[in-house]
Structures are given as C-alpha cells and as structure tokens.
Amino acid sequence: MKDRFERTIEYLRLSVTDLCNYRCIYCMNEDGIQKKTHSDILSIEELTEIVRAAHSLKIKKVRLTGGEPLLRRGILTLCENIKAIDPAIELSLTTNGSLLYDMAKPLKEAGVDRINLSLDTLGPNKFRKITRTGEIFDVMNGLKAAQLAGFEQIKINVVLMGGVNTDEIKDFAELTRYNDYSVRFIELMPMNVCKGWDKSRFVSNELVLSTLKDLQKIGGDGVSRLYRMNGCKGTIGLISPISQLFCYQCNRIRITADGFLKPCLHSEEEFPLRGLTGDDLTQAIKNGILAKPLKHNLDCFSTQTPRDMNRIGG
Ligand code: SAM
Ligand code: SF4
Secondary structure, three states: OEOOOOOEOOEEEEEOOOOOOOOOOOOOOOOOOOOOOHHHOOOHHHHHHHHHHHHHOOOOEEEEEOOOHHHOOOHHHHHHHHHHHOOOOEEEEEEOOOOHHHHHHHHHHOOOOEEEEEOOOOOHHHHHHHHOOOOHHHHHHHHHHHHHOOOOOOEEEEEEOOOOOHHHHHHHHHOOOOOOOEEEEEEOOOOHHHOOOOHHHOOOOHHHHHHOOOEEEEEEEOOEEEEEEOOOOOEEEEEOOOOOOOHHHOOEEEEOOOOEEEOOOOOOOOEEOOOOOHHHHHHHHHHHHHOOOOOOOOOOOOOOOOOOHHHOOO
16 A cells, blocks of 8 residues: 555565573674563564565565564464465565575475575684674575575675674675675664764765775665676665665565564554554554654664664564
8 A cells, every 4th residue: 555655565574582592792692682582573473464465455575584584383274374375475585594404495395485685704713703603604505495495596694884794795705606695785884782882883885986996886685785796697786774765666565573563663653553453553563664754763873763773573
C-alpha cells in the first residue's frame, strides 16, 4: 500500500530474535543483552500471522533478521510458513554467517530466496576484534555452503569504519572478480553503542568511489547505488544512509522481535502488534505504514531510537 508520501510500501523486515552469538563492536555491548523470556518474543505463529496480514496489504518482500536469525528456534518452520502464504513472496535473510555451513541447504529447501552475509573484514585477527567472539573461517565456510546450496548473487554487507577496515576496500572489491557476489559498503550509522565514537570512524561511501577507480555505474537496487568493476562478475553496492539521504525511496517497515512495528529505523515511534489478530492486526500494520515520516533526522550525532541495531534488525 501507499504511505502518506506516495511511497509504495512493500518490504517487511522481521527481527526474529534480538540474541546474537557475536558482539560486534558497533552493534552490541561486550556482555551482550539481557536475555528475554520466551514469551517476550514473538512466537513463530505470531510472526507468521504478521506476515499474512502484511501480505494482505501488498507486502511482497520479507527479510528475516535479528540479532542472529539462525539462532532462532523454528526459523525453518517460519520460512516454510511464509512461503505457504504465497510462494511469490521474496524471502531473504541477513546473517552473520556463523551457522550457515549447516543451515544453508535447509534454508534453501525451506524457501529462502536470497542471503545477505555480514562481513566487515577479511582478516582473521581483525574479525575476532570486530565481532569479539567470531571466527572468520566459520563465515567463509558458511559462504561456500550457501553457494553450493544454490544461493546466487549473495550480498556481502561491509560496514565501513574509518581506521578499522577502510584499508580493505580494494580487497573486498576483488571478491567480485570471479564470483557473482554483490559487495555492499554500508555507512556506519550512529546508533546506541557507537553513537559516541570519534567522528573519524564515520566515513562517507565517497571513499569507496575515490578508492576504486574503474567502477561503472550500472543502476540502483532499492536503497543501494550499484556499480561493477571492469571485467568483474559481481557488483559493488553503496548504501549511504548518512551522505545520501534515501528516505524518499524508502519502501520498508520493520517489526522488532518483541512485537513492535517501527515505521522508521531512526524514529522513536513504535506500534504494538502483540495480542492483535485478524482485521485488528491488519489495521495496526496499516496505521504503522501511514505513520512513516518523510525522512529521518539522522546525522553523525543523533538517532531518535532508543534501541540498538540488534534489537531492531538493521
Ligand atoms: N546478525 C545479523 C548480521 O549481522 O547480519 C543480522 C542482524 S544485524 C543487526 C543486520 C545488519 O546491521 C548487519 O549487516 C550489521 O552490520 C548492520 N549494522 C549493525 N549496526 C549498524 C550500524 N550502527 N550502522 C550500520 N550498520 C549496522
Ligand atoms: Fe550480532 Fe549482527 Fe549485531 Fe554483529 S551486527 S552483534 S552479528 S546482530
């Protein structure tokens, strides 16, 4: 359906858990988060009903995220349920890749169409520093398993942090030479944990353009600007929430793991969905869509949401 600003809202991002086995420095505190009880989190049935109601409002694309979605018990059932609502729903999942080695094939069989993998460095030691608990080999094996399972055009999300991984832009771009990956550089957003970081950490994606000389613009893909390096199989995407305001093209709503609809990633406003069914649930989602602001007020100093990224779903 259309929102108040004539944007067609057709993309639902569903956070299925706020727990994670990693503690990425820009996303979570070292001690992680306080574990919620099972009943504080939307059940697989509730998540399914939300997708059903959103689908009746012409939502066409659903992304499962978190926290780490592959930690969520029942994730495969949820994928199957979503595809049973309508096989045409484009179902994707964003993961840190740590559990993908075992899960890639079952996810494919359960109907997942696309996978986004988060990977902020190619160096094993730096990877341990950024994720605090992760091993890069698990993620690389997960990536290979996803390719073997038949996932194509896997998106590799790289959050750029000045002085941390900006020296790896060329190495990441090289991944696209022989693989059909889409490497997407994402500007770091000043969300809770990294809000107070030094300004030098927040780098513009223009750095990618000045570092990679032989990029050809090949268009846009939702909120990302797409490029290809000469002779390369894959693509390079730039997602620039800070330097290039893309709110005017925003087509998404988000649901938090504890059951709140967020019309905008950076606004405080939330609509409770728990306990609602049938027409009431559909109406609440409609209200959330109609509450989408024209744009966020995010700059290097402020986001209005009190939630961390792992509690919204990125
Ligand atoms: N755990 C999964 C993962 O890491 O892919 C899914 C959830 S994670 C919150 C989703 C995405 O949000 C990841 O690609 C992560 O890098 C990104 N993210 C988290 N905090 C961010 C921030 N402050 N700025 C930009 N991206 C962020
Ligand atoms: Fe976990 Fe993803 Fe946040 Fe890293 S970015 S701590 S993997 S939720």
